[in-house]
Amino acid sequence: MKHIHRFLLLFALLSSSVAFGQITEDPEERRDQGQAPLKSQTPEGNPLPFKDRLRYGGGISALSFNPFSIGVSPVVAYQVTEHFVAGIGAGYTYTNWKNFYGGNLNQYSGRLFGMYEFIPNILPNLYAHVELDQRSFSTSGQLTVAGRTTGSSTATWLGATYSQPIGRLFAANLSFLYNVSYSVNSVNDQVLYGSSPFTIRILFF
Template identity: 30%
Template sequence: MKKIILLSILCLGIGSAFAQETYNSSGKAGKARYKENAEQKGFDPHRLIFGGGLGLGFGTYTNIYVAPSVGYRLTDNFAAGISLGYNYLNIKDYYTSYNANTGAQKSMNLSQSIYSASIWTRYTIIENILLQAELEMNNVGDYQTSGSKFDKDGWAIPDVHRVTIPSLLLGGGYRQPLGNGSYLFMMAMYDVLQNISSNTRDFQGQKVSLSPYAGGIFLRVGFAIGI
């Protein structure tokens, strides 16, 4: 399953967009719009944060990743929100299958859909430098303990069942203002829960993680537009 998460590094992750600041003509952050009405109390629609993105990767790893998000700026530097994600993953020649009728062997692709929902918080420590924590629940296919079944031609294929596992992504990054409330961003995240016992399986003599982010740093690169 470790092979699965390597593709996550290639894809354009979306991360939640935090695009409610305005930018002047020099591209530097200006005063947030909601501060123009400092006496307003309660819910302020100017503090809402909308985002979304599309990640694509093709080749040995084929990946299509979509994750819209919405949040709210609680202070000038602190925001929180939720995100939903869908990730279609296909890895060429992931495992070796055998034919129950002929005894032949061949390499087979692994493909699955991963669904996720998360709660995130983000803090701007200095201009355009960000810290983020995101608790995410991932619904993935468990290939390590499911056994096998046979297709109509007699080839052994995994008899997959789905499990839901948690990820806690911690990290930070940088945003580059483009003007008019839009910017590019890059973040590096690490799943600190990837090796807990409920997230791991024994497979072919080694312990592997079912986390979509297992094995290293996960990079998110994207684009956001404010309103």
């Protein structure tokens, strides 16, 4: 009877090992078959672990020299399905206005976004893009904006992103977005989003 129990225990352990191996198998093996590597599952159709679906990256924005300005935008995204990506991002932009107005402008942002590849058989890597963006600014020195030293605004961006794959879970993403919440009468919107409700952005993740 003990031998039977040992055999069953050994069989259960081996079965668990095989199942774990299937889940964590590298989907890049599909390249050998002339197929694109899967993003959310193994070649056998099993879901990839959470950590193997995470995408990291970001970009540099608002780079100028007169006045000096530079921004950074880190991003963490998650491959929910083969065609849907959700993520979060943050941003910081520093602008030195000391030679013009005697101060600095600091902008901070946080965002949630979703990207859905809606016609992969016709236009692969083209995603519908929805994003909620919360931003604020603060000034230092003599610089004020319409008499204010702080301000904030929330934007809802709608548009499209073309994602050029560089690896299984990394790509160059070119986005064309429209801020449906934008108001030409809002000083905060003018400062934080510029003079137009449209934006073009490149991020790597």
